[in-house]
Amino acid sequence: MKSGSKGKSTKLTMAQQADRHVLYEKSVQDTAGEYEFVSETFQQLRGRAAINIREDFCGTANMCCEWVRRGDDHTAIGVDIDPEVLAWGREHNVAELRPGAQMRLTLMQEDVCTVKTAPVDAVLAMNFSYQLFKTRDALGNYFRSARAALVDDGILFMDMFGGYEAFQELKEKRKCKGFKYVWDQASYNPVNGDLLCHIHFEFRDGSKIKQAFTYDWRLWTLPEIQELLYEAGYSKVSIYWEGIDDETGEGNGEYEPVTVGEADAGWICFIVAEK
Ligand SMILES: C[S@@+](CC[C@H](N)C(=O)[O-])C[C@H]1O[C@@H](n2cnc3c(N)ncnc32)[C@H](O)[C@@H]1O
CATH class of the missing domain: 3.40.50.150 (Vaccinia Virus protein VP39)
Structure with a gap:
């Protein structure tokens, strides 16, 4: 050691x-x-x-x-x-x-x-x-x-x-080869249409890359x-x-x-x- x-x-x-x-x-x-x-x-x-x-x-x-x-x-x-x-x-x-x-x-x-x-x-x-x-x-x-x-x-x-889910705050996970892709609609403001989204990645050893990408959009x-x-x-x-x-x-x-x-x-x- x-x-x-x-x-x-x-x-x-x-x-x-x-x-x-x-x-x-x-x-x-x-x-x-x-x-x-x-x-x-x-x-x-x-x-x-x-x-x-x-x-x-x-x-x-x-x-x-x-x-x-x-x-x-x-x-x-x-x-x-x-x-x-x-x-x-x-x-x-x-x-x-x-x-x-x-x-x-x-x-x-x-x-x-x-x-x-x-x-x-x-x-x-x-x-x-x-x-x-x-x-x-x-x-x-x-x-x-x-x-x-x-x-x-x-x-x-x-x-x-x-689609109606685009206006919701939600997380969607999808399996990819060797990792999981997470689409995170973190916040939506119906007053001005602001939608804050992140992409996270998760791995089978439990480790994660949180907020690998962030998008500050209007929907x-x-x-x-x-x-x-x-x-x-x-x-x-x-x-x-x-x-x-x-x-x-x-x-x-x-x-x-x-x-x-x-x-x-x-x-x-x-x-x-x-x-
Ligand atoms: C969602 S990624 C798109 C990547 C790729 N086009 C695709 O199809 O996956 C958005 C990209 O836009 C770039 N970007 C943001 N504002 C920009 C601007 N005003 N002019 C040029 N590029 C910009 C960011 O640096 C980022 O790489």
Whole structure:
């Protein structure tokens, strides 16, 4: 025993050994599914393939990497305000790409509302990140700046969650390989719509990473988002709703445009806003 260790085990817990960004990518992101949705929907709507994208709130740039991997002519610009998450993405995701693909990816540490980029076919703002804008002015301003970043027939893709459970203070746990993911809607204020959420991770040795990620959002509703997008100048806004697997009764991963959705406890949809 080393002197000074007083017999305490120096073995690290599973939480201490884990990397919160790895856990996030494994439990939250589905870049392959997102890629399929964006590329197929763009092709259907525009009759051509999307080649250049900008990923707003790109975090670890996982989606940008997926995009440039999927086509030799694909380019991606990732924008995030946080230097730590971008550095992690460069080291763990971008470094894994072939050199040719790395050349077609640009990461920018900027605010999505003020960043200036060359026009792209599609802007992606996934995992509900735009909900950090809490006023109509702030969110409308973001939608206008995303629109300005698009080519003439460009499209903004976002996702959204809702349903009556979205307005509740609750915790949901989901088993992932090697850990548990906990979604914690810690507080909701019905007066102004503020929703404070955390992601925690739990491990089988009892250790935890509490508040690995925190989101201070306003819980917007779909009608508000559609109105704001039209006010920001988009010509057509469509809501793509997930179909149901007849056997399991669960979502089947296929999204179709709808004008009527299900009043489920919890749903996730895509918002497609055409310039
Ligand atoms: C929920 S994460 C989204 C990660 C990723 N897009 C995904 O789909 O999982 C939100 C990200 O937005 C970034 N962010 C917050 N405010 C921003 C702003 N004004 N401009 C650019 N990035 C911002 C944060 O640093 C964080 O990495």
